[in-house]
Amino acid sequence: MDFSFSEEQEAVRELAGRIFTDLATNERLREIESEPDGDYFDTKLWSELAAAGLLGIALPEDVGGAGLGFVETGVIVEAAGRSAAYVPAVETLAAAAPAIARFGSEAQRQRWLPGVVAGDTVITTALVELGGVPSSPSVLAERSGDGWTLSGTKACVPSGMVADAVLVTARVEPDAVAVFLVETSAAGVTRERQPTNTGQPEAVLTLVGVTVGPDALLGSVEEGRTIIDWLVLRTTAALALAQAGAAAAALALTAEYTKTREQFGKPIATFQAVGQRAADAYVDTEAIRLTAWQAAWRIAEGLPADKEVAVAKFWAADGGQRVVHAAVHLHGGVGVDREYPLHRFFLMTKHIELTLGGATDHLLQLGATLAAEPV
Numbered sequence: 204m205d206f207s208f209s210e211e212q213e214a215v216r217e218l219a220g221r222i223f224t225d226l227a228t229n230e231r232l233r234e235i236e237s238e239p240d241g242d243y244f245d246t247k248l249w250s251e252l253a254a255a256g257l258l259g260i261a262l263p264e265d266v267g268g269a270g271l272g273f274v275e276t277g278v279i280v281e282a283a284g285r286s287a288a289y290v291p292a293v294e295t296l297a298a299a300a301p302a303i304a305r306f307g308s309e310a311q312r313q314r315w316l317p318g319v320v321a322g323d324t325v326i327t328t329a330l331v332e333l334g335g336v337p338s339s340p341s342v343l344a345e346r347s348g349d350g351w352t353l354s355g356t357k358a359c360v361p362s363g364m365v366a367d368a369v370l371v372t373a374r375v376e377p378d379a380v381a382v383f384l385v386e387t388s389a390a391g392v393t394r395e396r397q398p399t400n401t402g403q404p405e406a407v408l409t410l411v412g413v414t415v416g417p418d419a420l421l422g423s424v425e426e427g428r429t430i431i432d433w434l435v436l437r438t439t440a441a442l443a444l445a446q447a448g449a450a451a452a453a454l455a456l457t458a459e460y461t462k463t464r465e466q467f468g469k470p471i472a473t474f475q476a477v478g479q480r481a482a483d484a485y486v487d488t489e490a491i492r493l494t495a496w497q498a499a500w501r502i503a504e505g506l507p508a509d510k511e512v513a514v515a516k517f518w519a520a521d522g523g524q525r526v527v528h529a530a531v532h533l534h535g536g537v538g539v540d541r542e543y544p545l546h547r548f549f550l551m552t553k554h555i556e557l558t559l560g561g562a563t564d565h566l567l568q569l570g571a572t573l574a575a576e577p578v
Contacts (some may be wrong), residue, residue, distance in 0.1 A: 215260060215275050218561035219282040222251055227286035229544045234287055235570070236402055243289045243403040244325075244365045258296065264305050266316035273297070273437065273503040277444045277496070282449025287547040289403060291325055297441035298434050299326040299370050303384070306422035306430050311384060313369065326384075327366040328434055330359035330410055330559065337372060337435050337559070338428065342410060344373035344381055351420065353383060353413040359558075363394055363406025369480075370421065371410070372431050381427040382434070383419045385410070401550045430435025439559050440502055440512050443473040443495035444451075446555045450488040453530040453548040457481060460534055477533060484529040489523035494518045513569040520562040523552040 208216060226248045235243055252258050261276045262268025269275075283292040300319045303311055303326070303359050318324025331336045342355030353373055360369060371385045387394060391413035397405045422430050461472035461481065471477050494515040501508035527549040531538035538545050556562070 217277045223286040224390045227288035240313035259320030267320040277499040280444045280446040282358040284445030285452045293441040294327040294361040298438045315346040325366045327362045328370045331359040340372040350416045352439045353410045357408040367394045381424045382421040443519040447492040447495045449548045450526040458532045514566040516565045518557040529554045
C-alpha cells in the first residue's frame with residue numbers, strides 16, 4: 204500500500220510549511236507574547252493563510268473553499284504545531300467551520316463560512332465540561348417561542364477571547380442535547396480571560412438568558428449527540444496532529460543542539476547515553492505521527508475512527524510528555540530558557556495532553572470500545 208501524501212496534499216504541505224516557517228518565527232512569537240494582556244492571535248499569519256487559500260482548504264467551493272478534506276486540514280494543523288503558532292487551527296479549521304459546512308443550514312453556511320475563508324471570522328467550540336464529559340453539557344437550552352434561551356457557563360474555550368461565534372453544546376430537557384451557534388456579541392454573553400500554561404488565554408464563556416433564534420440551532424436536536432461526537436472526534440484527532448508537529452520540532456531542536464554542544468572536546472550527541480535518550484524520543488515522535496495520521500485518514504475516508512483517535516490521543520499525551528522531557532533534559536539549562544523556543548513545545552504538549560482527556564482517559568475509552576465489540 205502507498206501511505207505517502209498525494210501530489211495535491213504535498214503541495215498543501217509545502218505551502219503551509221513555508222508560510223509557518225517564514226512568519227511564525229521565534230522573534231515573532233516573542234513579540235506577540237510581549238503584548239500586555241494580549242490575546243495571542245497572530246492576525247498577520249492568519250491573513251497570509253487566508254490569502255494562500257489554506258483557511259478554506261476543507262470547506263465547500265460554494266463558500267469560497269477548496270472542497271478538500273480532513274487530511275489537508277491536518278497538514279495545516281501539524282504545521283501550526285511544528286511552529287507553535289498562535290492561530291486557531293484546531294478549533295476553527297478542524298472543528299467549528301467544517302461542522303457548519305456539514306450540519307449547518309444554507310443560511311448558516313453563507314453567513315459564517317465565507318468570513319472564515321477570507322480570514323475575517325474566527326469560530327470556536329465550547330466542548331470542555333469541567334468535571335464532566337462533552338456528551339453531558341452543563342449549559343441549559345430552553346425553548347422560547349420559536350427560538351431558544353441559553354443559560355450556563357463554559358470554561359476552557361479556545362480562542363474564546365477573539366472568536367466571533369462559538370459552537371455551544373447544551374442539554375435540552377429531559378434527555379436530549381444540541382449544538383447552538385452563539386455570537387459572542389449577543390446580549391447576555393460575557394467572556395472572561397482564562398490564563399493557560401502556554402500563556403495563550405482561553406475564555407470562560409457565561410450565558411445569562413441568552414435568547415437566540417431558531418437559526419442558531421446547528422442541525423437539529425435529534426442530531427445533537429451525533430454532532431457533539433463528530434466535533435469531539437475531529438478536535439481530538441487534530442490535537443494529536445498538532446502534537447505530532449510539536450514533538451517533531453522539539454526533536455529537531457534537540458538533534459541540532461546535541462550536535463553542536465561539546466563536552467570533553469566532543470559533541471554530546473556522540474555520547475551513548477545522549478544517543479539512547481534521543482533515539483527513544485525519535486521512536487515516540489514517530490509513534491505520535493503515525494497514529495495521528497492513521498486517525499486523520501480514517502476520518503477523511505468516512506470510516507469508523509473511535510479506536511484510532513483514542514490510540515492517537517494516548518500517544519500524543521503519553522509519548523508527547525516523554526519527548527519534550529527528553530528534549531529539555533538533553534538541552535540542560537538552555538531547555539528552560541524562555542528566550543529559546545523549546546519551552547513553547549514543552550508547555551504546548553502539557554496543554555494538549557490534558558485537553559479533552561489525558562492518556563488514561565483515552566485508554567479507558569479504547570477499552571470500553573473494544574469491550575463493546577462482538578466477539
